[in-house]
Amino acid sequence: MQTEKKDIRALTKEQLRDFFVAQGDKAFRGNQVYEWLWNKGAHSFEDMTNIAKVTRNLLEEHFVINHIKVDQMQRSADGTVKNAVRLHDDLVVESVLIPTETRTTACVSSQVGCSLDCNFCATARLKRMRNLNPDEIYDQVVAIDNESRLYYDRPLSNIVFMGMGEPLMNYNNVLKAIDKITSPEGLGMSPKRITVSTSGVPKMIKKLADDEVKFKLAVSLHSAIDEVRSGIMPFSAKFPLKDLRESLEYWYSKTKSRITYEYVVWKGINDRKEDIDALVKFCKYVPSKVNLIEYNPIDDGEFQQANPEAIDNYIKALEQNGIVVVVRRSRGKDIDAACGQLANKNEAV
Numbered sequence: 001m002q003t004e005k006k007d008i009r010a011l012t013k014e015q016l017r018d019f020f021v022a023q024g025d026k027a028f029r030g031n032q033v034y035e036w037l038w039n040k041g042a043h044s045f046e047d048m049t050n051i052a053k054v055t056r057n058l059l060e061e062h063f064v065i066n067h068i069k070v071d072q073m074q075r076s077a078d079g080t081v082k083n084a085v086r087l088h089d090d091l092v093v094e095s096v097l098i099p100t101e102t103r104t105t106a107c108v109s110s111q112v113g114c115s116l117d118c119n120f121c122a123t124a125r126l127k128r129m130r131n132l133n134p135d136e137i138y139d140q141v142v143a144i145d146n147e148s149r150l151y152y153d154r155p156l157s158n159i160v161f162m163g164m165g166e167p168l169m170n171y172n173n174v175l176k177a178i179d180k181i182t183s184p185e186g187l188g189m190s191p192k193r194i195t196v197s198t199s200g201v202p203k204m205i206k207k208l209a210d211d212e213v214k215f216k217l218a219v220s221l222h223s224a225i226d227e228v229r230s231g232i233m234p235f236s237a238k239f240p241l242k243d244l245r246e247s248l249e250y251w252y253s254k255t256k257s258r259i260t261y262e263y264v265v266w267k268g269i270n271d272r273k274e275d276i277d278a279l280v281k282f283c284k285y286v287p288s289k290v291n292l293i294e295y296n297p298i299d300d301g302e303f304q305q306a307n308p309e310a311i312d313n314y315i316k317a318l319e320q321n322g323i324v325v326v327v328r329r330s331r332g333k334d335i336d337a338a339c340g341q342l343a344n345k346n347e348a349v
């Protein structure tokens with residue numbers, strides 16, 4: 001019976017060693033193959049020239065080597081680069097390179113589409129097709145790192161999980177990818193330079209704390225009033241703010257790592273004084289800072305960026321209360337690469 005071949009890059013080094021032992025070979029063979037896959041970037045078993053032919057055939061029988069393919073690369077007038085990344089099963093995700101004076105940041109996807117239903121986000125309109133595997137996440141980072149070296153003459157400095165999907169709904173694979181990114185055998189990046197952004201799944205935030213992760217956490221808050229938040233992020237009706245708060249307190253007690261709240265201010269939705277007061281109050285529960293994100297219109301105008309005065313009122317109130325607030329201008333808008341715009345627009349899916 002023909003069983004489906006496994007993606008060999010989904011295996012840890014330990015699992016590869018075990019495979020060879022189970023086949024009556026030496027565990028060391030696992031190290032050699034692992035090195036081919038990860039350090040030498042082999043795209044086929046044929047490439048593995050110091051591995052005996054019979055062993056390569058054995059691998060061929062059991063496994064495939066999947067690699068992503070950057071199908072299309074677009075460059076924005078502001079230097080932002082967007083990759084349309086084709087996966088082995090022909091699905092497509094997007095990742096973005098965001099250069100500033102001092103940093104180059106990769107914004108990567110964790111799922112094909114998204115299972116959440118934030119009304120203001122283009123990705124939410126694509127239903128969730130599947131989770132990305134660890135190697136598919138890792139490969140997006142490597143592709144952006146290469147582009148950063150090519151176009152900006154410097155390696156990638158930061159990674160944000162703010163592309164397509166909800167990273168905490170693909171928990172294990174995201175953590176495996178981060179392990180690889182931070183390990184000396186992968187890219188050796190510091191976890192402090194990695195931010196995982198979640199729309200706020202309390203149970204999984206607690207799990208992150210229990211797993212003692214070392215990367216940073218961002219939460220897409222957008223409102224600190226339950227009725228407003230569940231009006232624009234319907235899934236959040238299941239996760240009331242009191243549960244979110246409790247999970248964030250737990251996160252901080254375990255990690256001592258400050259949380260970033262992402263927040264867009266929309267006209268007529270969350271631009272009132274009571275919205276501001278609620279945010280200020282929420283920010284006091286756990287050490288945190290606020291990123292005010294510019295809204296990137298995705299459609300017909302149900303959502304509109306609030307007036308500058310409303311944004312100023314937010315900034316004043318937060319600063320008066322000693323809360324750090326940063327206004328994030330959109331990047332890559334002209335190529336639909338900004339927050340919430342990733343939706344495979346150029347794909348005929």
Ligand code: SAH
Pocket residue numbers: 118120121122161162163164165166167197198199200218219220262263264293294295296297298339340341
């Ligand atoms: N699912 C995760 C990862 C996505 S991050 C999360 O929700 O955090 C993308 C960020 O951009 C989130 O803060 C999201 O709320 C925000 N966003 C979504 N659509 C947007 C839009 N149209 N304009 C500006 N920000 C948007």
